Amino acid sequence: MALSLCCAWISILLLLLPSLSHGGKLLVVPMVGSHWLSMQEVVEKLSERGHEVVVLVPEVSWQMETTQAYKVVTHPVSQTLEELDNSFQEYVAVHLTQKPFPLNALAMYNTSVHVFNSFFGQCKDLFRSQETLRFLNQSGFDALLTDPAFMCGTILAHHLSLPFVFFMRGFPCNLHFAAPQCSSPLSYVPRLFSFNSDHMTFFQRVENTLISLLELDYCNGFYGEALKLSSEVLQRDVSLMDLVNSAAIWILRFDFVFEYVRPVMPNMVFVGGINCAKKKPLPKEIAPSLLNCGHAISLHNVCELEGWDFSFLFQISLMLFDRLMESPLNLINKAKNNILNKNIRIKLYLRHSITSGPRRVGAGLRFKRQILAGSTI
Template sequence: AWISILLLLLLPGPSDGGKLLVVPMVGSHWLSMQEVVEKLSERGHEVVVVVPEVSWQMEMTPAYKVVTFPVRQTLEELDNSFQEYVATHLAGKPFPLNAMAMYKSSVDVFNTFFGQCRDMFRSQETLKFLNESGFDAILTDPAFMCGTILAHHLSLPFVFFMRGFPCDLHFAAPQSPSPLSYIPRLFTFNSDRMTFLQRVENALISLLELQYCNGFYGEALKLSSEVLQRDMSLVDLVNSAAVWLLRFDFVFEYVRPVMPNMVFVGGINCAEKKPLPK
């Protein structure tokens, strides 16, 4: 039944409109998701986007309904956190100092922005509205896990619209193989043509992936256990996604099998250009 609802929401063609809750990620991630949300609204679906009152790099249009919730962070705090994150990535430190610094800055920026998710669950007025609205499904960018936790809280089917997780979770959770012999792990900076020692390094880092991802998403796991009243692992949170809309192109990635509910939509955020003059 859930798959039927999601097909009605996502596939082209005439259909009775569904009611879709959108939980986006702030910043540049919203730019590509916004186009999808507008198209869904044009096709007759009732779309509600829930965003923080202090939103970072997010412009809204009248094509859909926007629900805001109060947050504690200021725009200056969000700006400073992201600027520190970018500065760390541009520092040019050698391995493994670069990996350690980037991991720490990633955790810091995640915790800063994730505070807005905590504020959403503190807002009883917002939760009351979401519970009583009768949504059919949730469309979310799971980078900060907020929409994922909300989907479990509301017991709704959910669709991911994403680029990827930092620890290969977007392939591990749906059980798609990622052979260590030619698929380099994040922070190794290797190519698909690795020496023996690089493959050993790749294998060692893969053993640590879930551990550093648990650290990265520590606040999200803590909030999920508070909200859902049970312990949830990262895999538990994401593996029940009905559809994975992946914002990259299969031909530009490392070759591997994928699951039937993984759909590649690379280029969806590229603007349509006018034809060249003759």
């Protein structure tokens, strides 16, 4: 009896002891720019939890600062930062130009292919760097985390035979739902470039169906260079579905409740709140006024500030609306467009929260094409 009781206590103590574990070795292939800002939070947390994290980036990139939290490995590229800036500014300019359908869709598609090919040139340079590939093969990584917008990390994961995790907002042709085999009813879920809502007329549903039939074709054209490179690297014919449908986990940077309701797979994780993980204090010049404003703020006479620099104005507006979203405002009515100058307009609009909590306010900024030449977006 005493022996049995002693064995029981020993078993309980063993269960309460911390288990022995070891961190994994993770290769991260991010997409540069704003996509990296959200992924960086995840990468730093993984490093804090004992995982060895290696971030692979091109020598020429945006917003890729060195840090002690993880190791950064660069690979040589043939492009300059000015070339990347120019291609992206052309991309932004087309998206801010209003055209009727289908001219808007064709213009956005062509400029998207152009900017994709510009950035995908860095991926080609990666596979030309035998020294970098040798290092990656010999490092013994356990998994790969990537933003698949440009497919470079996906191709690399197949090349290294590593399980891979997607951290993304979505694909342009609904692949993030089609590859995991999630339903997207054409009568309910509008396709990209249709600009329809979930309440469609008969002719809008016909239009939606026609667009869905073309989705895989225009995605094959969009990722044409990626498919060509993947076939060369993997020594076999590769389709888009072949590249993406074997993802182990899909981490999606949007909120499920703001999307069209549909069944999703167990390996799809929604982390929309991660986009707001980093917070910065307001500038000292405007912080006291906002903190003591009570329940309302009135912005006026802004159109007289013709001397304001665009980049400063853009940063101030973003910080202002970040602060408004944190404040306990019950309701902010829709405001008319405030003309800041001939190139910039700011529009306030209500953002309804399906979950509990107060209504939230957002901001829409519209820029005319002329300003892009002197801005740093």
